[in-house]
Amino acid sequence: MFNKVLIANRGEIAVRILRACRELGIQTVAVYSEADRQAMHVRYATEAYLLGPAPSKESYLKGEKIIEIALKSGAGAIHPGYGFLAERADFAQAVEDAGLEFIGPKPFAISSMGDKAIARETMMKAGVPVVPGTKGTDKLNDEKLLELSADIGFPLLIKATAGGGGKGMREVKNIEEMPTLIQSARREAKAAFGDDNVYLEKLILGARHIEIQVLADKFGNVIHLNERGCSLQRRHQKLLEEAPSAFVDDNLRQRMGDVAVKAAEAVDYESAGTIECLVDADKNFYFLEMNTRLQVEHPVTELVMGVDIVKEQIRIARGRKLSFAQEDIKINGAAIECRINAEDPHNNFMPSTGLISHAVLPTGPGIRVDTGVYTGSEITPYYDSMISKLIVWGETRAQAILRMRRALEEYKVVGVRTNIPFHQAMMDSHPFMGGQFHTRFVEEEFSMEHIAEGKETFPEVAAIIATLVQHEQTERAAHVVRRNVRDTSNWKWLSRWERLSK
Amino acid sequence: MKYITTIDEKEFFIEIIDDRHVSIDGKIVEVDFESVRSQPVFSLIVDGKSYEAYVYDGEEDLEVLVKGRLYHSKVEDERERRLRAASGGDVVDTGIFHLKAPMPGLVVSISVEEGQEVKKGEVLLILESMKMQNELRSPRDGVIGRIQVADGDSVEQRQKMLSVE
Numbered sequence: 001m002f003n004k005v006l007i008a009n010r011g012e013i014a015v016r017i018l019r020a021c022r023e024l025g026i027q028t029v030a031v032y033s034e035a036d037r038q039a040m041h042v043r044y045a046t047e048a049y050l051l052g053p054a055p056s057k058e059s060y061l062k063g064e065k066i067i068e069i070a071l072k073s074g075a076g077a078i079h080p081g082y083g084f085l086a087e088r089a090d091f092a093q094a095v096e097d098a099g100l101e102f103i104g105p106k107p108f109a110i111s112s113m114g115d116k117a118i119a120r121e122t123m124m125k126a127g128v129p130v131v132p133g134t135k136g137t138d139k140l141n142d143e144k145l146l147e148l149s150a151d152i153g154f155p156l157l158i159k160a161t162a163g164g165g166g167k168g169m170r171e172v173k174n175i176e177e178m179p180t181l182i183q184s185a186r187r188e189a190k191a192a193f194g195d196d197n198v199y200l201e202k203l204i205l206g207a208r209h210i211e212i213q214v215l216a217d218k219f220g221n222v223i224h225l226n227e228r229g230c231s232l233q234r235r236h237q238k239l240l241e242e243a244p245s246a247f248v249d250d251n252l253r254q255r256m257g258d259v260a261v262k263a264a265e266a267v268d269y270e271s272a273g274t275i276e277c278l279v280d281a282d283k284n285f286y287f288l289e290m291n292t293r294l295q296v297e298h299p300v301t302e303l304v305m306g307v308d309i310v311k312e313q314i315r316i317a318r319g320r321k322l323s324f325a326q327e328d329i330k331i332n333g334a335a336i337e338c339r340i341n342a343e344d345p346h347n348n349f350m351p352s353t354g355l356i357s358h359a360v361l362p363t364g365p366g367i368r369v370d371t372g373v374y375t376g377s378e379i380t381p382y383y384d385s386m387i388s389k390l391i392v393w394g395e396t397r398a399q400a401i402l403r404m405r406r407a408l409e410e411y412k413v414v415g416v417r418t419n420i421p422f423h424q425a426m427m428d429s430h431p432f433m434g435g436q437f438h439t440r441f442v443e444e445e446f447s448m449e450h451i452a453e454g455k456e457t458f459p460e461v462a463a464i465i466a467t468l469v470q471h472e473q474t475e476r477a478a479h480v481v482r483r484n485v486r487d488t489s490n491w492k493w494l495s496r497w498e499r500l501s502k
Numbered sequence: 503m504k505y506i507t508t509i510d511e512k513e514f515f516i517e518i519i520d521d522r523h524v525s526i527d528g529k530i531v532e533v534d535f536e537s538v539r540s541q542p543v544f545s546l547i548v549d550g551k552s553y554e555a556y557v558y559d560g561e562e563d564l565e566v567l568v569k570g571r572l573y574h575s576k577v578e579d580e581r582e583r584r585l586r587a588a589s590g591g592d593v594v595d596t597g598i599f600h601l602k603a604p605m606p607g608l609v610v611s612i613s614v615e616e617g618q619e620v621k622k623g624e625v626l627l628i629l630e631s632m633k634m635q636n637e638l639r640s641p642r643d644g645v646i647g648r649i650q651v652a653d654g655d656s657v658e659q660r661q662k663m664l665s666v667e
Contacts, residue, residue, distance in 0.1 A: 167633075188635065235634075342632075346572050351632040353605045353659065358541050381606045385632040409570070414541055414556065424570040452571055458553065459573060460526055462566040463507045463514040465546055465555045466575035468535050469564060471503060471518055474579075 001318050002076020002101055003027060007041065008066050009081030011372035012388055013294070014041035017079050020310035029075045031066055033059030035380050040372050047073055054382045060084045063091040067098050077101035077317055083384070086293040087114055087164070103317040105292045109267040113290040117161045117199050123287045126266035128259050131278060131286040133201035140199065146178055148200060155203040158182055160189035160196075164291075166236025167192040171203060206438045207278040209233065210245050210285065212260035213301045215309070215324075216269045217316045223326045224257040225305045228297055230276075232426070234349065234442045239419070240426065241297035242336045243304045246397060246435025252283050263290060272298070272313050278439075296339070296389065299368060303335035303393040334397040336404050338423040340371075340411070341385045345422035345448055351385045352417035354378070362410035366393045366403050379416050387418070397435075401427055425451040506583050508576040509566075599641060599666040603657040607631030611653055612664070618646045620666060627651075627663060640666055 004027040007017045014030065018041060021028045030045035035054035042048045049069045051059040063085055070078055078095050080086040086104065089111035095102040104110070113119045117137045120130045133156070134140060134148050149156060149172070158181055160168030168189030170181040186196035213225040229245030230238045248256070260275040267290075274295050276288040298309045307324060315323065343349040355378050361369045371388030373379070379387060392407055394400030405427045408420055425448050431437045437445075504517045517525045524533055534547040546553045556567040566573045578586070610628040614620060625637045626646075647665035651657060 192633075347604075350604050350636060351634060353631070358543075381631040383632065385634070412543070412556075414543070421567070421570050421572065455571075457571060458568050459509045459512060460514065461546065461548065461553050462555070462568050462573035462575060463509045463516060464524060464526060464531075464533060464548065465535075465544055465553070465557065465568070466509070466564050466566050466573075467505045467507045467514075467516045467518070467524070467577050468533075468546075469537075469544065469557050470505070470507075470577035472537070 004029060004046075004073070004075040004077075005103070005314070006031065006066065006070040006073065006075040006078045007045070007081065008060070008078050008085055009083070010036055010039060010041060010060060011383065012370045012386070013081040013083075013296075013372075014039075015044060015372050016370050017081060017310055018044045020308065020314060024311060024314060026314070027075075029070065029073045031060070031069060033382075035378075035382055038377070040374060040377075049073070054380065056084065056382065063088070063094060067094055067100065070095075070100055071098060075100070077103050077314075079103040079313070080293065082293050082296060087291070089114060101317050103313050104271045104294075105267075105269055105273060109269050109273075110292045112267050113292050115161050116159060116163060116289055117197075119289060120287070122266055123263055126262055128263050128266075128287045129285065131201045131204060131288060134199045139197050142179065142182055145182060145198070145200060146175070149175060149178055152200055152202050155205075157201045157203050158185040158198050159201055160185065160193060160198055162193035162195040162197065163189060164289075166233075168196075168198065169236055204278050204280050204286070206281050206440075208245070208247050208437075209238075209276065209288075209439050210248060210256065210279050211274050211276040211291075211295075212256050213295075213298070213309070214260050214264045214269065214273050214275065215307075215312055215316070215322060216264055216271065216273070217322045218270055218319060219321055220265075221322050221325075222261045222264050222269065223322060223324060223329060224260045225301050225307060225309075225329055226253060226331060227256060228300055230297060231437055231439050232432075232442060233439055238297065238339065239341075239442065240336065240338050240423065241300055242334065242397070242400075243300040244331055244334065247279065249283075252279070252285070256285055259285075259287075263287065271316050272309050296386070297337050299370060299389065299391045300335040300337045303368070303391060304331050304333055305329055306332060333393055333395050334400045335391060335393045336397075336400045337389055337391040338404065338408065339386050339419075340388045340390055340413070340423075341419045342379045342387050342416045343385050343419045344417035345419045345425075347417075349419065349422075350417075351381070352379070353381050354416045356387075356413060356415040358412065358414035360410065360412040361388075362390065362407035364407075364410075366400075367407050368392070387413070387416075390423075398433075401433060422448065428455070504580045506578050506580070508578075509573050510575075598647060599644065600662045601626055601638060601640075601664050601666070602660045602662055603629060604636075604638070604659070605629075605631045606659050607636075607657060609651050609653055609655045609657060609663070610635055612649060612651070614646045614649075614664070616646055616649055620644060620646060626666075629657070642666065 006029040007014050028045040030041045030048040031051050032042045033054050085091040089107040092102045093107040155173050158170045168185050170185040190196040208231045210227050216222040228241050228243045230241045232240040263275050274291040277285045279285045342352045359375050368391040373387045392403040394403050408424045507514045536545045544555045558565045563574050563576045607629045610630045612627050613625045620640045622642045624640050627638045629636050644666035647667045649664040651663045
């Protein structure tokens with residue numbers, strides 16, 4: 001059994017895992033890129049080793065080097081977090097081959113879920129409903145895709161078989177768009193995953209994105225921790241998640257939970273994983289994919305279920321049985337997570353880089369902030385734009401929304417633009433409050449300006465502040481000029497003159 | 503000092519009377535204005551009501567964030583205004599627009615060629631940063647001038663990439 005864990009990640013998730021290890025009394029090993037020398041995860045860990053230059057390819061994706069560091073430092077296990085190497089079966093295999101424990105599922109489970117086409121086949125065989133689309137696991141060329149697209153019908157989605165996070169994904173409205181969009185999907189997939197293979201899936205309109213968290217130990221015990229609602233997305237990137245989902249009733253919850261357990265069992269799953277589903281307006285659900293790792297949004301489940309998922313992962317990897325049986329799992333209250341990204345919601349969510357010169361985190365009852373940034377840290381273009389996760393708990397969903405509003409107002413980040421104003425607008429939006437939104441809500445129906453309409457505005461206050469700021473700047477500039485003139489004092493002139501005349 | 507301050511296209515006439523008083527459109531209000539040390543954070547108390555604001559330097563204006571809403575503001579003193587009026591007013595829609603990189607990144611592809619006519623909203627260039635591909639669009643109709651970058655180039659923040667004339 002291991003007593004030291006290497007965390008092969010950075011940012012908030014590395015810090016999250018470090019915290020779990022600390023609470024369990026486990027030693028930690030951090031790895032970092034040159035850009036992250038000052039990062040929190042480096043400072044919090046018991047040991048820290050440099051991987052290489054800032055780009056992920058030369059640092060956090062260097063599996064061999066990470067395993068080497070684990071062996072050298074005497075770590076018995078590697079936690080991959082999410083992203084980077086988390087869903088790379090070859091890495092999990094290499095970790096195992098080196099005699100180390102991979103904190104996650106077995107390589108077989110990762111690879112059978114990692115290729116989306118294979119995953120669909122596996123799930124269909126296990127009796128899990130999947131979104132209608134291309135069948136089989138053969139690589140499909142452009143002509144074949146064009147031919148099959150007519151059978152599936154439009155609108156549809158082109159998706160990368162190696163995909164995730166919306167990369168290599170394109171929505172197609174009609175057959176004329178197919179050729180160009182196949183090319184751009186392939187190009188993006190190639191760049192992101194090194195594999196340009198794609199498949200097709202029918203686009204389910206008005207669908208909600210609901211996912212079920214599962215936990216499985218090495219003894220074949222599998223439980224689910226109910227659902228999370230993740231329908232608020234932009235360009236297939238989740239922005240806000242909640243547990244439980246306002247759309248799911250007890251009957252649907254039970255049906256989805258049962259299927260999720262079945263899906264996990266079909267690949268002899270171990271550790272924490274998530275079954276992502278689309279649910280249509282009639283509450284029919286379809287398997288979308290399984291994420292064979294810890295997820296960004298795991299804290300909302302932790303808050304309402306009272307389960308520390310990361311600690312469970314570590315226990316499972318240490319060969320312990322699950323601490324919970326299915327009947328122990330009860331929903332308590334509601335939780336919401338807002339992903340705070342360095343993006344400007346007033347400027348089409350353009351990423352924003354720079355130095356965080358100041359940050360004030362919200363605190364007080366029912367609030368959790370998972371973050372890896374701090375005052376003085378720099379947001380670089382090398383990694384993704386998420387800087388923290390703000391999670392709140394409330395007795396009811398309505399209480400959680402009110403608390404989130406309060407927390408967002410307290411949260412100040414200076415130096416980079418963040419999407420906090422977007423979340424604030426969302427908390428005020430009626431469809432969100434009523435739970436009436438689907439995965440296209442942000443792109444198709446939501447607008448910051450629209451929410452702002454009808455709300456009290458403060459143009460006079462803004463005018464006074466702008467004027468006073470400008471006025472002060474002008475005054476200061478004038479002041480500096482005057483002082484410079486005075487600085488060359490008469491005494492200096494005198495001494496210079498004296499020296500000159502000697 | 504007298505200023506004309508434009509907030510999202512609405513003009514306010516503001517006079518700074520002394521440290522504690524300003525007049526806005528002829529109405530005198532009592533203000534207590536503090537800036538938080540070494541931060542772009544300002545606290546304003548007007549007639550007992552407290553407002554916290556963040557003020558950033560925008561491209562051509564000051565951006566003021568009050569209660570979750572962003573206001574674009576332009577502050578001119580009287581003299582500037584008279585000068586501008588004398589020189590024939592705004593020159594917003596003429597001249598050259600330089601497309602600058604809004605953040606450091608990698609040029610994925612350039613969608614236009616030199617001399618090509620473009621419409622407002624047309625994609626000029628795709629820039630990858632923070633693992634996302636961002637489409638940069640033309641702010642107005644025009645003709646593409648010089649293109650100063652190529653596919654695969656790394657660019658620094660605010661680097662000029664191309665121009666629309």
